[in-house]
Amino acid sequence: MKNFIISTSITVFETPNELSDKDQHLVESAKQACERAYAPYSGFNVGAAVRLSNGEIIQGNNQENAAYPSGLCAERVALFYANSKFPDVAVEAIAVIASNENGVLKDPVAPCGACRQVMLETELRMKQAFYTLLIGASEIHRIENTKDLLPLTFTGEGVRKKK
Ligand SMILES: [Zn+2]
Numbered sequence: 001m002k003n004f005i006i007s008t009s010i011t012v013f014e015t016p017n018e019l020s021d022k023d024q025h026l027v028e029s030a031k032q033a034c035e036r037a038y039a040p041y042s043g044f045n046v047g048a049a050v051r052l053s054n055g056e057i058i059q060g061n062n063q064e065n066a067a068y069p070s071g072l073c074a075e076r077v078a079l080f081y082a083n084s085k086f087p088d089v090a091v092e093a094i095a096v097i098a099s100n101e102n103g104v105l106k107d108p109v110a111p112c113g114a115c116r117q118v119m120l121e122t123e124l125r126m127k128q129a130f131y132t133l134l135i136g137a138s139e140i141h142r143i144e145n146t147k148d149l150l151p152l153t154f155t156g157e158g159v160r161k162k163k
Contacts, residue, residue, distance in 0.1 A: 006151040011142040019133070019140065022051065023093065027135055029057050030095040031104075033074065037061035046074035046098045046109065050082045053090045053128075058082040075115035079122055090126035094119065097135040108134035108141045116150040123147075124155060 016024050026049050034047025039062050046062040060078025064071040075096060082091065098109035111119065111132070123129050129145035143149055 008148040008151070009144065010148075013140040013142065016135075016140060023095070023133060026051050026057065026093060026095045027097070027133060027140070029059055030097045030133075030135060033059035033061045033078075034097050034099055034104075037074065038063050040064060041066070041068070044098060044100050046096065048074040048078040048097075049095045050078045051092045051094075052082060052086055053092050054086065056082075056086060056089070058085070073112060073115050075111050076118050079115075079118055083122065083125075090128040091122055091130040093131050093133065095133040095135060104135070104137040106136055106138045108136035108139065110134055111149065113150070116146060117154065119146040120150050120153050121156075 013019055016027050019027065029049035030047045032047065033049055034045050037045035037047060039045045041064050044062070048060045050058045050060070052058065058078050058081050060076070060081060061074045062071065063077060075094065078094065079091070096109060096111060098105045119132070123146050129147070131145065132143045132149060134141040134143070147153060
């Protein structure tokens with residue numbers, strides 16, 4: 001029998017001022033997107049902002065629907081839009097923030113499993129890892145790549161038929 005441990009390194013920032021100017025801008029962009037979320041059912045607004053290697057910033061927010069499963073998370077709205085508009089441009093970073101009726105959540109919010117899977121495939125597709133900034137009112141967490149958020153990843157290897 002073997003045993004192994006998977007660890008994740010998280011850099012914690014106590015204020016946005018500790019971030020680079022580019023990352024502060026990305027955080028601000030995620031906040032703006034959060035304010036425009038369509039979340040009438042949960043009251044849980046999420047905003048995401050993706051910075052691409054060409055400097056473009058793409059915003060996304062959660063889009064809910066009366067038929068609940070038809071809605072989509074902020075991270076995937078942003079990444080799918082980025083990938084649709086700039087299919088060959090790598091992602092440099094994504095910032096995520098959430099708020100409810102009490103304002104921005106105190107603790108940083110983490111992407112759901114489905115979003116992590118899409119983040120991972122974006123990295124694999126572009127052959128470039130990107131970092132994630134999880135924004136809370138109390139602190140900001142930086143995770144260097146999606147494999148740290150989604151260990152034991154499903155990469156799709158073996159899925160395609162051989163030609
Ligand atoms: Zn999600």
